Amino acid sequence: MKLDAKSMRYLTGEDFRVLAGVEAGSRNHEVVPTPLIVQLSGLRGGSGVHKSISNLAKINLIAKVKNAKYDGYRLTYGGLDYLALNTHQKQKSIYSVGNQIGVGKESDIIVVAAADGSQRIMKIHRLGRISFRTVKTNRDYLRNRSTGSWMYMSRLAAIKEFAFMTALRNNGFPVPEPIAQNRHTIVMSLIDAFPLRQISTVGKPAQLYAELISMIMELARYGLIHGDFNEFNILIKEEQDLKAKGKAPANAEDDNDNVRLVPILIDFPQMVSVDHVNAEMYFDRDVNCIKRYFQRRYHFTSDDPGPFFADAKKQLKANPGKRLDVEVEASGFSRKMARELEKYMKEVGVDGDADNEERNDSNEDDEDDDDYNSSGEEDDNHEGQQEEGSQDQDLGLDTHKLKELK
């Protein structure tokens, strides 16, 4: 499932009202009956509405379903994408759509631009989509899933990610700037950096390691555990070290010394509170992920056995930061929503770490490996509808091909 924005500019306001009608109807109907679409679109049921319906079906934003009792339509992922894009565009958080730079198991990452030409990232959550690896275990579950559930769960993931990104950003954590959230999507600032996964050598691994571990501890001091703290979710920016600025580099090697690697953390749908029943497991997993990666990739092993969850708790007691887990709950991502999302993610097999194990084992020495972007295989079970997998592996933040929306 790939976002194809090229039809955006041809859709009329009426088309969008009809599309929104199908979306509204999907909340209670697996297949939305045509008369209900007409009613929900708020348009008079003339030929215009029916023309819109057939237009939308032709470009796969809605799909016709023949039911035993009646004919109707359901919203596709593409339809939901267009509704979100339309809102972002109206609210001026997106002006044009560029290349897809990432395809995760549960998300698509797309470069977009604001009206002033500055680049941003749109992350589209696709929680109903699963990789071929988990198809078998989830087939029965997914057969029974409804359009409403993947839409709702993907939206929950976006709401959660946006809420955490906002709280983290406001409290000085190095994360992208959250710009907007709509339906199953978020818009954030683009970080012009590569994931740690693609950094083959690090000048001072001990320093970077210490920084990452202290980030885990700092998160815990604010009541949080990332839950998927790994080399794909840490972007590394290269900055000139200001402290070293006074020293003029005598040669290229010295020059290298003056570059500071600054980690930026992304990807928050699986964050948990330090009070979560499995907090210790998640905390240890985050720490061990970094330990293992530094050992394997940079041959760096810390002399320190920890940190352990008990250390984090101790620190939290002695010197607590603002409780961001509590703040996020108050900001609208309720405990009930958190539980629902967690349950669903478990059921469809969303487990960042398990997945990374697999990636690490098969690609240990593969330096410029970008295969985390290539698991585009998918199985959209909706009435056997086939949608194309993504081949777009463009990791360079390429800005040509930006498509204007309207």
Ligand code: ADP
């Ligand atoms: P997923 O949940 O699918 O893992 P992520 O949020 O981790 O999604 O994003 C996947 C990849 O997309 C990241 O590893 C990174 O390379 C890229 N990416 C995501 N957000 C940004 C951003 N704000 N700036 C630059 N690259 C990003």
Ligand code: MG
């Ligand atoms: Mg990720």
